[in-house]
Amino acid sequence: MAKTAEKTTLSTTVYQKLRSDIIQGEFRPGEKLRIEGIASTYGVGSNAVREALSRLSSERLVERHEQRGFSVPTIALDDWRVLVRTRCWLETRALEEAISHRDERWEEGIVLALHRLSRYRSDFPAERAAWEDAHRNFHRALLANCGSPWLLEFCEILADHASRYISISHAFGRMPRNGQSEHEALMKAVLNGTPQEACALLVAHYTKTLQTIEELFTEERFATLATGSGPTRTAELTD
Template structure:
C-alpha cells in the first residue's frame, strides 16, 4: 500500500501554515476511504506514530482526523489505549437498517406531501445526476456514494428537518462499509438503478405510501443480500484477524 501524500497549502505572509484545517480534512477523507474500502480492517488498531508517516502528516493532525472518525462511529476510542477501527457485524447492520427504515420512510412521506415545485426540481436534478453514475462500478463507488446521498437527501427536502438529516447522514456514513462489501457479492442480481427509479417515479406522482414501501425495500436490499450470502457460506465479513491490513502498513 503506497504512502498517502498530502501536500500542504502555501504558507501565509506571516509564515504560518494556512492549510492546517485542509490537512486535517484530507487526512480524514483518506482514512475514511481506507476504512470503508477495507484497507484498514474492522478491529484494526490505529497506531498514530506509525500511520502519521504513511499519511505524511503530523501526529496531531492525524489525531484530529481520527477524532472526527470517532464521531462518525467508524473508529472506537479505547481510553488511554488509543483507537481501533470500529468492528463490523450483521447485528449492527440490522440495527442501522431498522433505524433508517423507521426514520427515512416517514420523512419521505412527509416530504412528498409537503413538496413544492422547487422540491420537484431538486429531486429531478439529483435523480438525473445519479442515473448517469449507474450502474455502479467499484472504481466509481465514491462518486456514486456522493450522488446517492444527494438523491436521498433531495427526496426528503420537501419537509425540512435538520435533525432528521443529521441522523440519517450518520447512519449512511456508517453503513457505507456494508454497501462496499455488498458490491462484491458473487452472483448479485440487484438492480439498484431500477430501485431508485421506482422510488423516484412514485415520489413524482405524489404516491407517498408506495414511495415509502419502495424505499423500505431499497434500504433492506443490502442487509438481506449479505445475510443470505453469509448463511450460504459465499462470503465472510472482514476483520482484523482475517487480513492484517494495518500490520502491512507498519512493515
C-alpha cells in the first residue's frame, strides 16, 4: 500500500511539473516530448513521465501520436481566436449565473481578490509570477458562485490553454498589461452594475489580450515558432 501511494504521489508531482512547464512555455509548440529526456531532467522514472503525458493528453495540453510518442500542441491564429471566443461564451454564462446567485461571501471574495492583485505589478519581472497567480484567482473569484462545478472546470481548462499562448507572447517582450483599472471597473460592474455591463467588460478585457497576440502572429519570429521550427525554450527567445 505504501509503495502504491508513493508511486501515485510521484506521478502526480511529475504531472503537475510538466503541466506547469508546458503552460509556461518551457517547451516550444510542436516540440517532441521525449520520455527518457524528461525523466532525466526531472530526476524520475520513465513510467511516471509516461503516466503524466497520458494524463495531459486528455486535457489537450499534450498531443499523443500513435506509435510516435507525444508532443506539445502547436499554436495557430485561428485556434487562438476560437479559444478566446469559447472562453468568452462560457465565462460570461458563468458570470451571469454567479451574479444571479450573489451573496455576501462571494462579493467579499471578489473584493479581497482584487486587493491581493493590486499588491503586484505584472511589468516587474520579480513580481510577475505572483501577479499571474493573483490575476488568475481574481477571475476565479468572479465565477466562483455560478453553482456549476462542471462549468468552472471547463473555464479552468480554457484559462490554462490561454495562459500557454500568453506565456509564449511574454518571450517576445509582450509584457502583460497591468490592467488594474480594467479589473476595478469589472469588479464595480459585477457588484453594482447589471449582468450585461459586467459581461461586456469581461469580453472587452479578453479581447485586448486577443488583439495583442493577433499582432504577434504578423511577426516572422513568432510565425516561425508557431510552425514548430523555433527555439526549444522560451528563455532562448529573449536573448
